[in-house]
Amino acid sequence: MRGFDETLLDEADETVRVRFVVNGRKVACEVAPRETLVDCLRDKLELTGTHAGCEMGACGACLVQVDGRAVHSCLMFAVQADGARIDTIEGLTDSGAIADLQAEFHRRNALQCGFCTPSMLINAYELLSQVAQPSREQIRDALSGNYCRCTGYEAIVDAIDAVAKARSAGGAR
Amino acid sequence: MDFEETAVKARAFSYFRAATIDQALDAHARAGDDARFIAGGQSLVPALSLRLQAPRLLIDITHIAELRGIGREGAYLRIGALTRHCEMLTEPLIAEFAPLLHAAAPFVAHPAIRNRGTFGGSVALADPASEFPAMTLALDAEIEIAGASGRRRVRADEFFIDLFETALQPGELITAIYVPLFKADQRFVFDELARRRGDYALVGCGMLATFASDRIDDIRISFFSVGNRPTRAKAAEAALIGFGLDAEHIAAAQAALAGDLAPPENDEVPPAMRLHLARVLLGRLLGRLGEGA
Ligand SMILES: Cc1cc2nc3c(=O)[nH]c(=O)nc-3n(C[C@H](O)[C@H](O)[C@H](O)COP(=O)(O)OP(=O)(O)OC[C@H]3O[C@@H](n4cnc5c(N)ncnc54)[C@H](O)[C@@H]3O)c2cc1C
């Protein structure tokens, strides 16, 4: 890798080319360094399932997986993700990885307006990949950074709890 | 509404991804005061988005291999600056040799923030409400710093100076934190009082004690969310050393706390309330420590 070149300092407004693998597909984008990953996903790649709420890390609406871990896409600039693997709610939906969670959310009215739902699902997906049988306390803890202004959370916890139990009963997934 | 006050888009900056420590230091030196290192970005990105800071250059240090990794080095566990908060929960070496960090980690933010936030970033920022900076004090850890004049190690006791002010000079990088290995005759406890899990604590505390049979031989008690910087409760420590953890000595330590902590004026949590909460927390933690933690 090259060392630091001072002419870079005068190019703050110029776009740079970044490449990542989004939902299994290689993509390249032109972004300004100050463009957040959530803006890049929504505006450049038209993946609008990732939501932008507070844009400062507080509401949790913007979760995506970067290299397999849930992160806030408003707390990352797209340039930082150059070379990374990114999975959004669209990709997780298409692959069927969260189909049971989605069905259970639907069944139990664990969403109303849906603004928080993609991130709730991503968090639940990560939790269940780490802890097969989480307690309700652990589920609440995992969702502690995700605001929901509609449901009162109870139905969301119910849905995740039910999926955890169903997955365990049905053997390893 | 004043846009400047509500902005959630950062001002323009240039971005440089450093491959080595030298590249990062060199880039910072050449950009002058107008550069910031970015690690996990979990504190810096909100500050940029709110335009509390507007550097010309962001130097991404997350691809510097030398800043990663956890390993034993003599009597210390060397924890690379880029160690993520989530790794504190999963790394066996942390659980075995720095269990106080393992115990504190679930209280740091939320899972997705722990997936990116780094130990070095948390210590460098030195937020007085943060868990890890205070725990480096309890652990008598040393912070390794790289700068223009080479490397040095600073004890946590000398590192935290004032509100967001540390021994780090502009352009210097934390490379690793060295924690003395946890020993068989030691015990630790950690807890915090917060309104909601994942929120910054109203008061938090962690401690590490060395026992000689049932008496305390040495103890380091560190509080956070009590003032301008993480704070050791030295008077409370002195009230305990040489004694067993009975009700009398726990009460003496709680009383001594008034000399250790001077919580700032605050509308929501007045100083007297914070001191009271600190005493309650100290009493509970010493009780747990006495039971074997
Ligand atoms: C909603 C929310 C809740 C949070 N709750 C908590 C909480 O309860 N407890 C808590 O402790 N934290 C909390 N945090 C903060 C989080 O822990 C951050 O990860 C941490 O404070 C900073 O680490 P970072 O790697 O993200 O640093 P960055 O944001 O990348 O950097 C922070 C500062 O440190 C400097 N820096 C970073 N690394 C180095 C280095 N190696 N050497 C020198 N300087 C460096 C940067 O230049 C910057 O000035 C929260 C954050 C959010 C968004």
Ligand code: FES
């Ligand atoms: S938009 Fe990212 S946390 Fe609110």
Ligand code: FES
């Ligand atoms: S369903 Fe509306 S915010 Fe959660």
